[in-house]
Amino acid sequence: MEEPTAWLTSCGAVALAGLWGALWGSFLNVCIARVPRGLSVVRPGSHCFGCQAPVRAFDNIPILSYALLRGRCRACGARFSVRYPLVELLTALLSAAIFWKFVANDLAADPGGPVAVRLARFSLYFAFTATLIVLAFIDLDTKLLPDVITLPAIPIFFLAAFGAHDVAWSERAIGAAAGYLFIRIIADAYYYLLKREGMGLGDGKLLAVIGAVLGWKSLPVVLVVGSLLGSLISIPVLVAARRRAAKVAPVPAPAGADAGDDELSLRRVQVPFGPFLALGALVFLFAGPEILSLLLPGD
DSSP: OHHHHHHHHHHHHHHHHHHHHHHHHHHHHHHHHHGGGTOOSSSSOSBOTTTOOBOOGGGOSTTHHHHHTTTBOTTTOOBOOTHHHHHHHHHHHHHHHHHIIIIIHHHHHOTTSOHHHHHHHHHHHHHHHHHHHHHHHHHHHHSOOOHHHHHHHHHHHHHHGGGTTSSOHHHHHHHHHHHHHHHHHHHHHHHHHHSSOOSOHHHHHHHHHHHHHHOTTHHHHHHHHHHHHHHHHHHHHHHHHHHHHHHHOOOOOOTTOOTTOSTTOTTTSOOOOHHHHHHHHHHHHHHHHHHHHHHOTTO
16 A cells, blocks of 8 residues: 555645746736836736736636636636736746656655655755746846846756755856857857847756756756757748738838848847757757767767
8 A cells, every 4th residue: 555655645746846947836926917017026916917906815826717717807808818817827837847856756756865855855846847847938028037037046946956966066157168268269259250149048048947957967958958949949830931922912122132141041030049948958958868878878
């Protein structure tokens, strides 16, 4: 009876971790909405941006309230973005997954291991994942990765990672420096060669945050996975946008203009890279050792 009981206990703990994530997901939505506007994430409390009516406690239950209210403000009927329940659900699922991988599974493999280290890993990787979610959605909305989040996150996560005992401090220090410098070199070269901005330096700061937690070995994987996902997702979206624009208001190109000089040219449309770097970081977080063992079988 011990094994079924332990399994049920683990499932219950994972469910609680998911609930924990959903509750924090509600706060992440506040950060996503307010940080780009330069507003406090603490005051005032949650309210409708349309009528400014405060959101009541029973209307602020993660995921459930959105479904019950059908995505509208109770006071004025303004529609809320579907991003709100999406972020809450995503944070809940990732929180449960982090707990399952770094606490429950580890406990099953080594019941006598230190509980404090496991909880430190969960806390670190949950906070890291929450930061990635906030930055990814802000980048999608504004095409910016705010310094107010990325710059403090680099030293905070670097120091916090000492408690996880997963990656050596030297690897994380190199990862933080290399992450920023790699993007900085590419961004500068792109600007000097083509006389326009390509990658933003915010991507370098985000990569520095990732390197400060996961170490320098994660950076090639994060960049490759992020680039592949970015191409697979962005190119079809941009092609579809061009076709819709051409059907709605086709504008003939000026005489002598190059075929790629229109505003919706694939090489001119700005695509935020932050969300794809965040996805690459999550892939490495959950499957990093397996990926490295495939790439470096003798390591």
